[in-house]
Amino acid sequence: MQIKKDLFRVFNSNFINILVGIVNGFLVPAFLSLDHYAMLKTFALYISYVGILHFGFVDGLFIKYGGKDLNKVDIGKLKGERKFLLIFQSIITLVPLAFGILLEDIILIAFSLSIIPMNIQALYRYLYQAVGEFGIYSKILLVTPNVLLILNIFIIFVLKIDHYLPFVIANIISYLTIFVILESQFYKKYKGIKAVIDYKEIGGLFKVGIFIMIGNLSANLFFNADRWFVKFSLPSSDFAYYSFAISMVLLITNLMNSVTMTLYPYLAQGQKAETLQLMKKYIVLVGAFAAGGYFAFDFVVSTFIAKYIPSLDIIAILFAGFPAMIVINALYVNLYKANKLERTYVYTVVMMCLISIALNVVAIIFNKNTLSIALATTIAYYVWYIYSTRHFKVLKATPKELMYLILFFSSFYISTNYFNWLFGFIVYYIVILAITLLTYKREFFSLIQNLIGRKKMSNE
Secondary structure (H helix, E strand, O other), rough: OOOHHHHHHHHHHHHHHHHHHHHHHHHHHHOOOHHHHHHHHHHHHHOOOOHHHHHHHHHHHHHHHHOOOOHOOOHHHHHHHHHHHHHHHHHHHHHHHHHHHHHHHHHHHHHHHHHHHHHHHHHHHHHHOOOOOOOHHHHHHHHHHHHHHHHHHEEEEEHHHOHHHHHHHHHHHHHHHHHHHHHHHHHOOOOOOOOOOOOOHHHHHHHHHHHHHHHHHHHHHHHHHHHHHHHOOOHHHHHHHHHHHHHHHHHHHHHHHHHHHHHHHHHHHHHHHHHHHHHHHHHHOOOOOOOOEEEEHHHHHHOOOOOHOOOOHHHHHHHHHHHHHHHHHHHHHHHHHHHHHHHHHHHHHHHHHHHHHHHHHHHHOOOOOHHHHHHHHHHOOOOOOOHHOOOOHOOOOOHHHHHHHHOOOHHHHHHHHHOOOOHHHHHHHHHHHHHHHHHHHHHHHHHHHHHHHHOOOOOO
């Protein structure tokens, strides 16, 4: 496997998702009122917890198949695992569906209808990611956002319904579409092979995966704690502004996830200290340069959807967390899984979740607004960034690294607060490029060479 090839394959798919996300991310909030957009983002917040309902089963599969060759996998057992998950999730679905109907809660009903398609999709996504089948994985990434884009455009320009419900239905249809495609392809490819359900192995998958699931739940709470605090402590308009800011953050992090998703199979095969250190430097640089995407959002929001201008300050604060955010997702989380440090991962994430909650509580007590919550969230990213180096000594922050981050913060703060979007863009990239060449010149040009194909990164 060549990491550069896989990285670009997933990167290109994520880039297309970014383009689709830009349309969805700007058209929908521009079309809907603040209150209806807040309801749509409430649904999005709820379904971010759908993955909890497989209770670690999919995470166990991810660990089981990590670094393996799909051609050497026992397909009978794999089909049995897929069959078990489908039956299991069908039973789970009945609980929230019944409550949703009894309470006449549309969001809860929509949540329940998303469980099966989303968690079966997670099975395929984790499987193909674990075995390094990024050609198939990249195709999975493309379907859902493109279907959602088409449906959203239809709702906005044809139906012209200024209500959140059609957009919720569009989301569910997009999940079902990829579910049907993945299931039909899997059935055709392995038709004739009998599904074998080995309950002993399935129990083992839960046993291993439950720790990862608890960690993922805590990580989800860590990354979503700010939204829960905004939703339940501030007006719905503030939740709409904050949710819009998060959508902009996700546009960039989805592209950065091309790094996260492609690294695991390589890390699962073993890691060298020098390679890990170089990866971390690359990721910090990518995070710093990605933060400059703020200026593009500043231009678009200020020019085309002025009602979301209050979101810009929130976006700026959250974008300052990119270097830490991507190191956490691309390196730390993958290393915990690759090194089978499930219990350490859970302990770390739970602790970071509690720290994030504590920081948000302090923010609410002393300055009850979206900016203080965003700042608390960004600080939490860097607490985790520093803390996990105790588990991976080779990734300990160096004085040079800390100096680079301090200079990054300073240049980003000045550029976003004292200049308009155009001059801020120019000043920021001139300064961050100069800082990078002064501190990480060799690593910067090495990264560029990797990106243009002159060098190959591998675990060899």
